[in-house]
Each structure stands twice: as structure tokens, then as C-alpha cells.
Amino acid sequence: IGPRAESIEMLGDKAQAKETMKEAGVPVIMGSDGAISNIHAAHTLARDLGYPVMVKASAGGGGRGIRIVHSDDELEAQMTAAKQEALACFGNDEIYIEKFIEDPKHIEIQILADNYGDVIYLGERDCSMQRRNQKVLEEAPSPASFMNEELRAKMGKAACTAAKVCGYRNAGTIEFLVDKNGEFYFMEMNTRIQVEHPITEAVTGVDLVKQQLLIASGQRLSIKQEDIKLSGHAIECRINAENPLLDFRPSPGKIKSLFIPGGPGIRVDTAVYQGYEIPPYYDSMIGKLIVHGKTREEAVAKMTWALSEFIVDGVATNVDFQLKLIRRPEFLEGNYDNGFLNRTDILADERSKE
Template sequence: MFKKILIANRGEIAVRIARACRELGIQSVAIYSDADRQALHVRYADEAYYLGPSPARESYLCADKILAIARKCGADAIHPGYGFLAERADFAQACLDAGITFIGPKPSAIAAMGDKAVARATVAAAGVPVVPGTEGEGDLSDDQLLTIAPQIGFPLLIKATAGGGGKGMREVRSLEEMSALLRAARREAEAAFGDGNIYLEKLIPGARHIEFQILADHYGNIVHLGERECSIQRRHQKLVEESPSPLLAENPDLRARMGEVAVRAARAVGYVNAGTIEFLVDQAHNFYFLEMNTRLQVEHPVTEMVTGIDLVKEQILIAMGRPLRFTQEDVHLHGAAIECRINAEDPAHNFIPTIGQIRHLFTPAGPGVRLDSGIYAGYEITPYYDPLIAKLIVWGETRVEAIQRMRRALEELRIMGVQTNIPFHLSLMHTPRFIAGQYDTSFVDQHLVATQNGDEQTMAMLAAITAALAAHRQRPQKVTALSQPVRPASAWKWVGRWEFALR
């Protein structure tokens, strides 16, 4: 049994892990940068240690500093959360070398599956279908990628081999624009993951993004916990996730085949702990391995809501050497769950990130509503990290009930002081195609964003109409306020006058 776990992360995921530790009776240790001195995860953990300056490269990406703190506080294990060092094989190995348990897969599995290019080659050798793209392993120069690109065919994607979350990803439509996009992708990947290596992958039009949650122990037991639909994306970054997938709910045979392939892909590298196998499903219902995330996913709560399994606790128990407490036959999906990522972004201005202090915070409640966040009234949102500040998750007996419950929860959630993407989510929850489950990875960029942003002329016209209506509504109120009220005679006086007239 672990006595103390250091959480090598920040924000809502650090709070989430600290809560799991508390329920298991394990002490939690937080780390923080200058920007996070007053963060909620620092307040919630049993201990907290200063890490370094605000930029991630000087704090949360500094493996040596984190290991030094772990040794200083006497931590038995380190939980990396997601992002930062979560998919760094060298960090996992350094933890093991220091005699500290890394709560995640073995370094060899991270190296094989965490590097997206290597993962493609590994699962292809195991007979798993992959999206056409850069084949083989190793770093490829820009010149090599420019030579290979026409053979793959446009449009295609530039993707970072380390990490995920859309960081270091660029869509390429022609060879002429590719050089600049390669440089931009490398810079972003280097800043986010400390690794600027990239690879190419064919862009499949009209595809659905569906992933399977995996759990595996040290004794060869591997199960999947069903799927999550992640096709609601903007610029390849997920915004909304749900389980089960509307597509697979109508195709149980497809779900069974994808689940079997997901388990086979994990078994190919001797995987241990929690992981996610991501697929693309084309319009003909052919599916292809996309990548494996060798860590806990941002969207893990929707799986927890429909299965009743606490994934963070399972991660910790597996890392302690416990066998899985259930088999594949024990896993059942009950009801439907939806997650909306609440970002500090302004959807009315092309989703530009926003910063500032949260003045007031009103959180939703009620049956089937869950809010994972690292914010509070008075919290300062800085420009140093990802704009994700909270995750709103709901559960319902049916998908329709889950959508209705999400609408209500979004209306109750009030974050005052900074702009957020809550209006976007509300709009999505009322969109007929989303309600019908008829969407793909291009849905947001092609429909919702264009509809919400509009052109400048339309926005100016709407502003003028709104101002005119507001002025019209205020005018009668002003006239009433200025005019002297005339008190009419009472009904009794009118009756008296009428009787007098009859005489």
C-alpha cells in the first residue's frame, strides 16, 4: 500500500487525483509554479512544494526537480496525470531508477505506444489496421517529410509523435504550404512536450473519432471499458465527449470488433495500467488505429459515469500490484454520459484564450451532474497553461435525458470575470444534428463555428438591431417615469355619481 503519492501535474486533474488518494487513505503531495501558488490543487493536497517559475519548461516539465521533491517528501509513487511528463518514457524510467513507482505503463510500453510513429508500426505488425501515413520508425527531417507527403496524398495531417490533445497538429492541403506548417508544428510540439519530432498521416474526410478505454494489470489481464465518442472537435482538439457512441449504439457488432482490436493492440506491447486506443471510423464503417494514449484521458469521467468504475483508483491499485477486480464479462455500459470541456476562451472572437480573475462562480448540482475543476471565486487564470479550467459531466438513463440534463447544467454554471466557451456548448446541445448523433470530426469547424462567428457585416447589423430594440424598450419606461400619474376615481365614487345622476 502506498503511503504518499506525488501528483506531477496541476489544475483539475491534480484535484481529481488528490481526491482519489484521500478516499484510499493515501497522503497526496502537490507541486506548484509561481502562477499556481494559490491554485486549488495546492490547497487540497496534504503537502505542497514549490517547483519553479510559471512557464512549463521551467516547472512542470522539469523531471529532475520533480524527482528531487519526491525524494525529499518521501513519496512512494508519482502520478503524472495527463500532459506534461505523462507520456515520457525517460521520466517513467527515472522514477523506477529512483525507487519510486510510476503510476502508469512500463517505460517500454510508453516508448512503443507513446511515440505515435512507433505505435503505428507496432500495431500494424500485430495485424491492427492503421491510417495510411508515415511508415517506419525514427525521426524524419522536414526534407524527408516533404518527399513522402505526395506519396501519401493530400489532404494530410502533421502530428507530434509525443503527447496529444491536438498540440503540434496541422492540417495540410498542398505541398506549397507544408514547409511553414512543419516548422510551426515542431515549435508547438517542442513547447508542449519537450519533443519536436513529428510524422504524417492521411486525413480521412467525414470520419468519426472513437476511442476505447483500456485497463491492464501485471498478470496479463486486459479489459476494455467500452467506447467514447470524441468527434466534436475544433481544430483537432476535443470539446465534447460522450459514452456510448451514437454510431456504435446502432452497430453492436462493430463495437465488439473494435473492442477486440483495442485489447489486441494493448497486448502487443505488454501494456499495464490505464490507456486509450483511438480509432477513426470512415463513412463505410471501416475503422483504423489512430494512436494510443499511454495515460489517463481528459475525458475519462464519461467512462466512469456509465461503468461505475473509478479509473484513478484502479490506476493506483494496479500500480500497487493488485490484479483487476473484474473481467470483460463484468463490464456493462449503463445509461449515457456527456462531458463538456469548459475552456477560458471567447467563442465570439474565434475562441481566443482569455485570462483574468474569476469574480463569481456558481456551480450546477442535482442528480447525474458532476463538475471536475480546479477553479474558485478569486482564482486567477494565467496565460501559461492550457485554457481548460473545468469539465462538466452529466449522466442520464438515455442519451436524450443526458442532453437535456447538460442543457440545464450549462445554464446553471456561471463563471463571471472571464469569457468561457459555455455559450458554444449550449448552442451545440440545441443543434438538431448533434441531438440526432449525426456528426463527424469536421462538424464544428464547418457548421457551428461559422454560424457563431458570422462575418463582420452580419455582426454589425445584429449589433445595430439589438441597440435599436433596447432603445425602443426603454423609451416607454422613461415617458412613464417623467409623466405625472393621475389617480383615477375609485369604483365606489363612480357608483355614487351614477346614483346621484339617476335622482
């Protein structure tokens, strides 16, 4: 189940993927042609692009191996740090450089592709609520003021083109950065189903996992592009075993008591249970809380209630942090970008009490 090995290989190297998309006419961010290791070439390119620039791991993912560089003086040190992190995380220390787009939105397009060349897109997910390049909360459709049917269609068609040029099969996600003017740029493709896929299922009514199975069994897509209609609004909060008051330090341990909220339009994906021992070896995410409402306001209200009811006793979690986050005026207005959580101390009041 999943794409061909050749597609994974082609898209796994982000520098190579970027070149492939550029040749196919998909908008890309200006940057190096492939991996770059020579510091002199890096300085020349960064000056030509204009600071700030981003140094990124070619084999990266999950926000690892990324550094923002604001001046010539920082470049060599940040390249070294990115290469070291990339080697430790991915076994590959190749990096590339691209222009840093200030205050962008991170918007991704879900696609499905069968074995016969048919590709469809299923709307967008807004994944801009991030902390240190790690997604915290996602919603569909995007609440951005610039998002409309015309832009959604343009991004969707670009995503389908990206999938076709790679001979892609099964479920995948094309990730874009979108600036304040609604101009979008290819960032990467995730050759798998993603953590946040349930919000797309909620607003489209399409079971993405079922579609993966049908495609893998050799069936043609039975869903046409004109069948995809977005209904209502969905939000997902990632519930992590971590302590936000201690710089989000992981919080392994035994869950002493657990209450998982439920009800119409509320879904929780998790494998934990009362008495479960959260190990210290893996990602700190222990569950996904997904809500769906007829409107964004209804979805926010459901998420507020669900987070208020979510109890995980025995380990620290980010449940209260998420609750404070969705009450922020910037979130309620949909007025946030990738850097919002890096600029904003959601728990400032609690820290002052400490």
C-alpha cells in the same frame, strides 16, 4: 501509478507506435514508416498516398504539431510549420506523414490492464466534437449510426491487443479514427487517464481511478470483460476560461461569483472557487461538466439544464457556446464528425450583432 516507463517510451513516439500496431495486426492509417524529414521523400509519399495527407508530430499530443496538406505546393511549408510547433511544444521536431481520412469520427476505447496480462475494454467515447484538434465535448457511447455491438467488440479487442503488445499496465486509452463505413484505424495511445474518463465511469459504473490504485498496488483485475455493461448515456462539456467571440482567446482573471449546478446524474470536476484567480500560464480549462441519463435524450436535457445554471462571473467562458452547441440539430442527430466545428460558426448570430 501508471504504465511502465518502457510502455510510455514505446507509445510516446507516434510513428514508432504506429509501426508496433501494424506488426500486431491492429488496423493503421497508411503513411510513412517512421519519421520523415527529406522533402523529396515526403513529396513521393504524399503523391503515392494521394492528397489530402496529414503531417503530424511524432512526439505530439493535444492537437499540436498537426497540419493538413492538400497539394504538393503546400507540403514543404506545412512540414516546416509542423516541425517548428512540435519542437516548441515537445522538444522534438520529428514528424511523419499519413493519409488524411476525410470526415472521420474520433472514437477512443478505454482499457484497464493489470500486472498479470489481463486487459479489458470499457466501451467507447466519441470525441469527434473538436475545434482545431482540441476536444470540446465528449459522449459515451458514440451516437454514430454505424456504431453497434459488433463494431464495439472489434474495436475493443483491437484496443486490448494494442495494450498487450506494449506490455501495458494500468489505465489507458486507444484512439481510433473511424470512417463513414465503420472502418477504424489506430491513431495513438494515451498512456494515462484522460480528461473525459468520467463519462466512461458514468455508463459502466467502474471507478477508473480506484482501479488504477488497485492495479498499482499489485492486485489482479477483479472485473472481467463480461462484467462490463453499458448503461444509459453520458456527456461531458469542457468548461474553459476563454472568449468564443474573440476566437476563443484565453480569459484569465478573478472569479467574482460562482454557481456550480448539481443534482441526480450531474457531476462537476473542478478546483475553482469564488475568488479564485485563473492564471494566464496554463490550459484554459477550468472544469468538466458531466451528466448521465437513461437515454441520450435525457442526457442532453440534463446538460441543457446544467449549462443554463452554470454561472462563472468575472471571466469569459465557453458555457453559452456549449449550450448553443448541444442545441444544434447536427449534435442532436449525432450527425457530426471531427471537422464539424471547423466548418460551422456556432456563434454566427452573436458575431453579426457585434
